[in-house]
Amino acid sequence: QKEVEQDPGPLSVPEGAIVSLNCTYSNSAFQYFMWYRQYSRKGPELLMYTYSSGNKEDGRFTAQVDKSSKYISLFIRDSQPSDSATYLCAMLKQAGTALIFGKGTTLSVSS
Amino acid sequence: DVKVTQSSRYLVKRTGEKVFLECVQDMDHENMFWYRQDPGLGLRLIYFSYDVKMKEKGDIPEGYSVSREKKERFSLILESASTNQTSMYLCASRPGVSGNTIYFGEGSWLTVV
Numbered sequence: 001q002k003e004v005e006q007d008p009g010p011l012s013v014p015e016g017a018i019v020s021l022n023c024t025y026s027n028s029a030f031q032y033f034m035w036y037r038q039y040s041r042k043g044p045e046l047l048m049y050t051y052s053s054g055n056k057e058d059g060r061f062t063a064q065v066d067k068s069s070k071y072i073s074l075f076i077r078d079s080q081p082s083d084s085a086t087y088l089c090a091m092l093k094q095a096g097t098a099l100i101f102g103k104g105t106t107l108s109v110s111s
Numbered sequence: 112d113v114k115v116t117q118s119s120r121y122l123v124k125r126t127g128e129k130v131f132l133e134c135v136q137d138m139d140h141e142n143m144f145w146y147r148q149d150p151g152l153g154l155r156l157i158y159f160s161y162d163v164k165m166k167e168k169g170d171i172p173e174g175y176s177v178s179r180e181k182k183e184r185f186s187l188i189l190e191s192a193s194t195n196q197t198s199m200y201l202c203a204s205r206p207g208v209s210g211n212t213i214y215f216g217e218g219s220w221l222t223v224v
Contacts (some may be wrong), residue, residue: 008151012147030210043201043215044117088154092211098169099213103153 003027006089006102015111019076023089023102026070030100032092033065035074037085038104044088048074079109114138115216117202123222130189132219134202141207141215143185145169145177147198148218154201160185192223 006023015018021035032051036044039059048063050056054093056063062075076083089102118133119189136143144159146169156169166177174196178186185204189196199220205213 034212036215041199041218041220043217046212046214049212079171098156098159100153103151 002046003092004089004100004102005107006105007095010106010108012108012110013079014077015079015081015109017079017109018034019079019107019109021074021076021085021087021089021107023070023091023103024070025091025100028067028070029093030091033063033072034090034092035061035063036088036090036101038088039085047087066083076107079107081111082110084108115204115214117200117216119219121220123195123224124189124192126188126193126223128192128223130192130221130223132187132189132200132202132221134187134216135183136183136184136185136202136204136214137183137203138206138214139182140204141182142205142213143179144203144205144213145175145185145187146201146203147171148201149198151179152183157187189221192221194223197221197223 004025037047038044038100053067058068060077064073086104086106088104090099115136137193146154160166160179176188199218202216203213
């Protein structure tokens with residue numbers, strides 16, 4: 001079993017939809033969780049960062065961590081065509097160690 | 112804002128050539144990384160460095176070497192480029208021992224013909 005699993009999609013939604021992106025992981029030692037957004041032919045940019053369990057909100061984006069289920073989610077409200085990108089989850093066991101990435105989910109938002 | 116600059120965005124090289132990919136960060140970060148990204152395979156760590164002149168192998172170091180002579184600069188070297196090294200290469204940096212997020216450059220697209 002891979003340490004981090006992420007459905008590659010593609011996921012296509014109409015503008016204004018609520019989008020849910022998810023990752024599961026197998027190692028309960030992960031404590032830090034991140035979401036990166038990557039536009040075509042660009043480097044990933046950090047979108048959200050959470051530590052341990054709980055929710056974190058930033059504008060239209062909400063990151064959710066459920067450590068008991070080993071499951072993390074990124075919700076995008078009122079999705080826009082500019083949200084069309086690949087979303088990568090990433091996680092870390094402790095500060096200073098290697099970041100483990102999911103393979104990314106490609107999202108397309110149509111106007 | 113953290114800035115990680117990869118000087119070459121698009122390169123085309125011939126099989127057997129020696130290739131240098133340069134990366135510079137301006138935030139005095141201790142840690143720097145080189146990844147390659149391929150469709151269906153995601154991001155794979157090639158090498159990382161946690162200090163000047165220090166380096167550690169990642170998951171796929173074969174065919175690559177690195178150099179870190181100055182804190183801000185981390186170079187990836189393909190000793191003898193092969194077609195299976197055609198890929199997008201991403202440099203990243205991270206603050207010292209307490210750092211937990213990494214910051215990526217824009218990527219270098221390398222085609223080996």
